[in-house]
Amino acid sequence: MSDATSSKSKAVTLADVARLAGVSTATASYVLANRADVSISAATRARVVSAADDLRYRRNALAAALRGGAARQIALYSPHRPSGGFANIGFAFAELAGSGGLSTVLRIGGDEEFAPGQFDGVVVLGANGHPLPSRLLDGSVPSVEIGGTATGCQVHEDDFGGARRAVEHLLSLGHRRIGHYAGPQSSLAGQERLRGFLDAVHEAGLRMDATPVIHNDHDLSTALSAAVRPTAILAHCDRAATSVLRMARFAGLTVPGDLAVVAFDVEAMAESMEPSLTAVQVAPELVAGAALALLERQFAREQVPGQTLVPTELVVRASTVQG
Amino acid sequence: MSDATSSKSKAVTLADVARLAGVSTATASYVLANRADVSISAATRARVVSAADDLRYRRNALAAALRGGAARQIALYSPHRPSGGFANIGFAFAELAGSGGLSTVLRIGGDEEFAPGQFDGVVVLGANGHPLPSRLLDGSVPSVEIGGTATGCQVHEDDFGGARRAVEHLLSLGHRRIGHYAGPQSSLAGQERLRGFLDAVHEAGLRMDATPVIHNDHDLSTALSAAVRPTAILAHCDRAATSVLRMARFAGLTVPGDLAVVAFDVEAMAESMEPSLTAVQVAPELVAGAALALLERQFAREQVPGQTLVPTELVVRASTVQG
DNA sequence: GGCCGGCGTTGAATCGATTAACGCCGGCCC
């Protein structure tokens, strides 16, 4: 009541700003877009800015997109609901993009094409092996793929390095018989983790029969009940790690006393588990930041690398060293 | 090359469809919007539909929103990155909304106002106690709040009923000394879970000194080492449950033999934990569906209830019954 | 003094869909 900006008032438009500043909408637009290629006197510029400020002007992204092509919207696409790590990366991306003035449109499932002009770019999240809309593949829309291998611009966590560091950690604790519960070799992550593991154990000069590669729970129980068994296991994911914990308990082994366990990609809860899991993790912000940066370089028509690695970190918890 | 729809071709517009069908854009618009209140002959209708089909027409949501107000976009707002259960609900919502033709714009953090006209509705996710933009509070935008208590349309999981059912489960297993590791009473969920617990144990006629309410790990260890200790604990969340498991092991108690444990809201990993956690859970799809339905009723200007409860289910796992 | 060029600014077209308002035509009722 006391204020002109009642809840009924329509949105402030560029025309309102221009009127208050005493200029045309064209000038106002130029000023607010901060365009260097058109010359506007400092005085005019200031008038427009202060008018926009006074009126609490918020530019209508829809109208801008309709005309100019820059929707300032990014589609975050995942063929199915992201879980655990991917979920966090997705949210981190939205947060980051938001603070940079970009909206993130979430799209789960649904194979339809992406409407052209609707999005400035697309982020594909965890679509390993899933068929992707053709527009993404031909590069006609800037896109980044997180954890997948289908498109020309991919972001991966450094699984190879992570596995290496995990093994080095175990070596430094004195372990000489280290097993690897490997993930599906159909996924890049599975391959890289195995590769990093093998690389590190070979470099350390461990004999192959002391470094069993395990592919399922049956192999695992065989390995743990063998005469000479591994004293440490690198599990390819949190599920595999809990499998190891279960088997260890079943075999009467204490963790980390008789058996040390390192996991990958654990959920938040892993921290409060008993024992809490030492794990190779990646900061979601880092992955999100890399993806966003790659998109922005594509906006600027720069060439981008086909693959970008995000460093992982080893978080040491109670499953390798006694608390 | 062989096809007219080369990658260079601009988007198909409504005008293109109308031209092919031999009608005006208005007619085409009416047909494609499936509007019952304007009369279009069946023949015309069919021509337009098939033309749209042939051309692979995808309507430009931006333009539609700019004009009509119906952006067919919903903002999913969370003051911070959603975790665990909320994350799943968010994704489930996006999936559901997407299959209904609504886009979901993810907005994490950032306190700015929501641009009017940009969104048809807002879903607030897990903003318990967090200050909300004023537009949401005055009801000038259709909105639904999930797990929060600030706005006029809230969706909650049935914590009261869930706690009751969990207690009934424990009673049916023969437990007569049941403790509750309660959550913060500043949250509605914490209050309701406690209320459900108390309600059920009173109804069962258990004496108060057999049903301790525990507020922190210190209380917990006291309770577990007492002369007569609880034989079962209802934990208010997964973290609390892992605390209980840890303490139990520390006190030399087996689970579920000496102590049964029921949790709330466990992450996916809880299933593969050792022991896996019996828990009161809510299906993310159900919460998402309720939120979406409430929004759509608001679009239709219907009156909606201030609070909607989504039923929870008790998933029995190894922490209460021996596998 | 006249002409040229650049600076600062403006008018108007444009993006694509929606929708209010109106036009046409044939049939029905009085």
Add this chain to the structure above:
DNA sequence: GGGCCGGCGTTAATCGATTCAACGCCGGCC
């Protein structure tokens, strides 16, 4: 036979920002 009504469609205005073509003005240069 005239008036009215209802079914079918169309014309054109509109949403808000962007951007191009153009224009007035001023100073400098020949």
